[in-house]
């Protein structure tokens with residue numbers, strides 16, 4: 001048992017978990033979930049056993065929504081929805097609501113695996129144009145505003161703010177004409193930094209990276225976009241149904257919403273909000289990129305420096321043999337789940353909100369040590 | 376604190392919870408979830424924090440699948456899927472996969488609120504015919520085979536085995552020509568009794584009544600039905616994607632699958648399988664219906680006797696005043712969530728698998744007592 005892991009998490013048996021998602025959750029949140037799992041104080045039952053229409057759960061859902069609204073400063077022009085189906089269902093829901101059957105064109109910026117998957121689903125629903133694709137440079141950057149041109153009449157401009165697999169991240173929103181809704185897959189950097197939600201038409205994220213367990217997806221949608229769905233769209237896929245029923249058009253994933261709400265409260269109360277979180281995230285990322293940059297022959301970073309993700313640090317080693325050795329020795333040091341995604345290989349250290357500084361410090365020390373022994 | 380509630384659940388603060396869903400879960404399952412919540416033994420992290428692609432979670436998913444297969448005796452001709460979106464997404468996925476764009480007709484038996492909702496979604500996807508609707512008798516029964524005729528070339532015959540709101544249940548499968556896939560919404564009686572799965576094309580259920588927490592839906596689908604989906608159907612809605620990827624086409628709701636697997640194991644190991652469960656469920660239901668039948672002027676059962684649900688016992692009282700008094704005094708006796716669905720009013724006692732006999736006994740005694748005092 002790693003001493004820092006013990007200190008930081010104060011839970012025996014836990015290691016530092018760099019999984020890309022489902023990913024580490026804040027230890028204080030896990031402890032609260034555990035304490036209240038058998039019987040929610042005053043409710044006479046576990047939260048899992050309570051009707052979603054009862055006061056106890058509706059309060060929990062509204063509290064989760066309110067906390068997210070407060071963290072980002074989301075105005076009432078937006079609905080905040082808690083849906084099922086993961087980010088993948090959003091790949092389809094967005095074009096089904098906004099371009100199916102209406103002849104409009106959606107434009108996509110393809111910066112990595114996730115934007116590409118979203119594009120594939122959008123093509124099934126209507127007219128789609130790719131206005132930037134970074135594939136020739138193996139998805140190591142995001143475009144500058146001068147690299148693409150958005151139509152004034154586009155149904156929306158789509159991008160993925162953080163490509164979880166390649167480890168590239170938009171530093172700020174893509175340039176988007178007023179009048180064109182900006183759509184963002186923020187699955188792997190939700191709640192990691194302040195954003196001006198007013199710049200977005202839709203911002204969505206599955207929870208299982210930065211915001212809780214798998215099984216709930218947060219969709220922040222400008223209310224005027226609720227009215228574009230075709231009448232024959234599947235009820236579950238119609239945003240308006242969920243917005244009109246406070247995310248209770250059907251049974252929401254109650255446990256996952258409960259956990260998500262607790263993570264949001266931890267961010268607000270224990271961390272102190274999104275600016276504080278951003279500062280910590282930048283420090284954590286810098287610590288690892290500094291190690292990479294001071295061992296340039298040994299650690300081969302994937303992303304170009306200015307587009308590096310603060311969430312997923314991706315790099316390779318000089319040989320497959322050293323890569324395997326790195327993963328194995330790291331695991332022996334209780335640094336877990338560092339293997340990169342099978343599609344690009346190498347190492348991926350996911351350091352979302354819940355990864356404590358101690359975990360990053362332990363990894364940085366291990367990397368420095370490993371390089372000096374094997375470099 | 377009710378003495379029987381304490382004995383049965385052995386968890387302080389818990390009451391008998393007759394919620395229709397999300398509903399009571401087996402206390403031993405909740406205890407296991409609690410024990411392992413912070414750190415799954417040997418995994419170094421909470422189950423919620425582990426990658427769905429890692430060995431630990433894939434073993435859990437396969438174990439949940441295997442236990443359900445063993446309980447029902449499901450052959451390899453069927454895929455068993457764990458999906459998100461609730462039963463409501465199935466209302467759309469079934470017709471989208473089986474009738475969209477192919478000119479075939481699906482036929483529906485409408486026996487209550489849930490079959491009716493499913494019908495509404497199916498109409499958006501293709502040709503649909505209602506071949507029986509029990510609305511004229513206020514959904515107090517299910518049809519006999521002589522009451523309807525299924526086309527030999529129907530795309531499928533749809534029914535809801537247990538209407539959760541009205542409390543009517545099919546005792547056996549509807550008559551269905553060989554060659555027509557029988558489709559069943561078993562959301563509120565999944566795993567409550569043995570079934571011959573070979574009679575079905577698709578049997579599905581959201582978990583939050585008989586099988587676990589909200590957030591996962593079990594779909595048992597005959598493999599030949601996987602090949603009918605239109606090519607442009609949304610990826611998430613295409614059964615074949617989930618079947619080909621062992622329910623990991625995208626991130627499954629890992630916590631909910633874990634809990635569902637534990638409920639299935641409790642059924643297999645603690646209860647002794649579906650025949651044993653059925654016997655207990657029949658005894659529990661009989662206990663309550665006997666009280667209703669011995670106070671015919673006072674308790675007004677909704678369903679006709681031979682179609683009564685073993686899961687949701689629905690009845691009314693002679694006046695709204697007595698109804699309110701019943702709910703209030705029951706709650707004071709730690710018998711919770713007995714109010715019927717707003718659409719039909721009255722009382723609904725949901726006594727799924729996880730409701731212990733002691734809870735039913737406590738309710739039966741309360742009912743007898745309440746009738747003698749107020750009748």
Ligand SMILES: Cc1ncc(COP(=O)(O)O)c(C=O)c1O
Nearest residue numbers: 086087088114164187206625626
């Ligand atoms: C950026 C991004 N988008 C989408 C997804 C897909 O999410 P889900 O598996 O919940 O559909 C992921 C990760 O899995 C992701 O990292």
Ligand SMILES: Cc1ncc(COP(=O)(O)O)c(C=O)c1O
Nearest residue numbers: 250251461462463489539562581
């Ligand atoms: C028989 C039946 N079908 C469908 C549903 C809808 O399930 P969900 O809310 O998960 O969509 C329910 C209950 O909510 C139900 O009882």
Ligand SMILES: [Mg+2]
Nearest residue numbers: 022023208212
């Ligand atoms: Mg997680």
Ligand SMILES: [Mg+2]
Nearest residue numbers: 065079080246
């Ligand atoms: Mg609201």
Ligand SMILES: [Mg+2]
Nearest residue numbers: 397398583587
């Ligand atoms: Mg439940």
Ligand SMILES: [Mg+2]
Nearest residue numbers: 440454455621
């Ligand atoms: Mg399988």
